[in-house]
Amino acid sequence: MDKIENLFNKFIDCVELLQNALNVSFSEALTETFDNLENEQIKVELGAPDKETVVQLSEKYQQLHYEDLSQKAKVQIFTFLTLKAINEDDLDPNQMPTPPVISTIIAMFMQKLLPDQGLTIIDPAIGSGNLLFSVVNQLKNANHSKADFNLFGIDNDEDMLNFADINAHLNGLEIELFNQDALTPWFCSEPDVVVSDLPIGYYPIDENAENFVTKAEKGHSFAHLLFIEQIIKNLAQGGYAFLVVPKDILSGKTGSDFMPWLSEKVYLRAIIELPDNAFQNKFNQKSVLVFQNHGKNAKSSEVFLTKLDTLKKEEDLIKLNVKLNEWYTKNIH
Template sequence: MDKIEKLFNDFLDCVKCLQEALNVSFGDALTETFDNLENKQIKVELGAPDKKTIQELSHKYARLKYNKLSNKLKLQIFTYLTLKAVNEDGLDVNQMPTPPAISTVIAMFMLKLLPKEKLIITDPAIGTGNLLFSVINQLKSANHSKSDFELYGIDNDEEMLSFADIEAHLSNIDIELFCQDALTPWMFNSPDVVVSDLPVGYYPLDKNAKNFATKSENGHSLAHLLFIEQIIKNLKAGGYAFLIVPQNILSGKGGSDFMPWLSDKVFLRAIIELPDSAFQNKFNQKSIVVFQNHGKDIRNSEVFLTKLDSFKSEQDLIKLNVKLNEWYTKNID
C-alpha cells in the first residue's frame, strides 16, 4: 500500500467515525473533519460527539500527523474524499469535480488572452471549487505568483460551498463565497472574467426564467442557457468567459437557435471540443467555449476551432498551444 492510499484510508476512517457519531451525511462529516484538524480541536455541539468518540477521534487524528503534511498532499486527499462524498451522498452529477486536464486547457487560453493586471474572477456554479482553484494556481505559477485576483464563487448548495471553502483554504486562495441562486442578481462588482463548468439540466423556477431571452416557450428552461445569458449580463464590457458547456448547444439542432443569439451578444473567440473518451456517452459530451463581451475597441476575430483527441498525451497539449499561438498572432495580437 503506497503512502497516498494509506493516508486516504486513515482520513476515511476519521470521517466515518465522525459521520456515525453525528448521524450526518458523508459530506458534512468530511468538512467537519477538516475543520477539526485545521482548528486543532474537536467541535462539540449539543453533546455530540460524546466523550468516548472524542477520545477515539483524538487518537485517529494524532496518527494522521496532520501538521506535518504538505498542503498539496492535504488537498489531494481532500479531493479524493470529495469524490467519495459525491457518490456516497448521491449528489447530482453536476456536482462532480471537473477533471484537472480541462482546467489546464482553460488556463492555457487565459494566459494568452487576459491582461496582466488585477482581475475580478468569478465562478457562478463553483461547486467544490476545484476548477476555479486549479486554474488560479496555474495562472499564479506561470506568472511566478505575481498575479492579483479578486475571487468570488456562487452556489445554491451549502455543502458544495463548505467543500469550496476548505479547498480554498488548503490552496492558500482568498475567495468570497455566496450561497444563492446564480440566476438572481449577483452581490458583487461585475467580473472581468467568468470561469465555470455550467450545470446541465432544467431550471425549475419558471417565473424567474421568464426574465431571460433564452427561456423555453413551453415547460422548464435549460439552466445552462440561462446561465450563459446571466454571465453575459454581468460580465464587464470587454470581459472574458471560459465555460464548459454541453456540446449539443453549439452545433446541430440545439445550436441552430442558440448560436446565432450568442454570436449577436458577444464575440466568440474559441470552441474546443473535449475528447470523446472523457465522457461515458455522446449525449454527455462537452466543449469549452471562450467568448468576449462587447466593449470599446473590442473587435471580432476568426474563431479558434479544434477538437482534442485525448487528455493522456502531453503532445496533444503542446500541439494545442502551438495552434493557439498561431491563432493569437494572426487574430488578436
C-alpha cells in the first residue's frame, strides 16, 4: 500500500503541473495526463503546455515507470485520482465510484442468472465506469458468456465519460459511450442486461418527466424512479437489470407506491439490503435490486431477500453465495 500511496502522490504532481500549465480543471488535466502516458507522448496544442513544462512533465513521467506498472495498479491509481477529481472539482456526488464489494455481489448474481452466451450490457449512469468494468472483469475471469460482451455507457457529464473511456482502456475493454440525458431515447436498443448504480435525487426537467408514469404528482420527480422506468422500457424481453438503488424506494411511503407498480411491470428476482455501515449516513443507505423483464419464457419466482450486516470479511460473501445457490436451485434451475 505504501508503494501505491507513493505513486499516487507522484501522479498528483503530474496532474497538478499540467492543470496549472493549461489552466483547466483537475478532471481535464487527469484525462490529459493518462492520454499522454498511454500514447507515450505529451500533447501540445497552440503552444500549451509550454516547452519548459513539457521538459518538467517528461522528467516526472519517467519517475512513474508507467510502462512497468501492472494493469491492476494503473486502474487502482486512476480510481483514486478520479475520487480526488470529483472532490477537487466539486462534481456531483452521484458520480462517486461504486464500492468494489458491490460489484462482486452483482457479479455473483449475474453468473447465476445470465445465459452463457454473448450479451449486450449497458450502464445508463456510467460515471467513471468502475461498477460496469469491475463486474465485466469478474465475469470474464469466470469465463462467463465466453467473455463475449458488447458494452455501452450513457452519461450526461462529459468529464465522467472521458474518465470512463480511459478506465475502459486501462481495463482492456471496448465500450461505446454516449453523452446524453439517459431519460431521453437510447441509441442502444434492447440490451440484454442493465447494470447501474442509479443517481439519487430530483430530475430537473419536468417537461420530460411528464413522459413517465413514475413522475411526481407535483414538483420535481425522483430521478432514480424515472431511471428504473426507462430501463424497463428499453430492456430486451426477458432481459435482466442489476441496480444499486436507494433503500427507501423498496419500503416506506415511496416503496408503498412504487413497489406494487414495479411488481406488475417485471419479475422481481432479488433484493439485497446492503450493510448500514457501508454508507456515511442513513440517508445514503442502498440496496441491490435485481429484476427480469417479461417475455422470452420468463416467469415469476420466489424473491431472494436478504440483509447483509457486514461485508468486511470474505466469509460474508461466501455465506451470501451459499444462500444464492440454495435459492437458485429451488426457484430458477
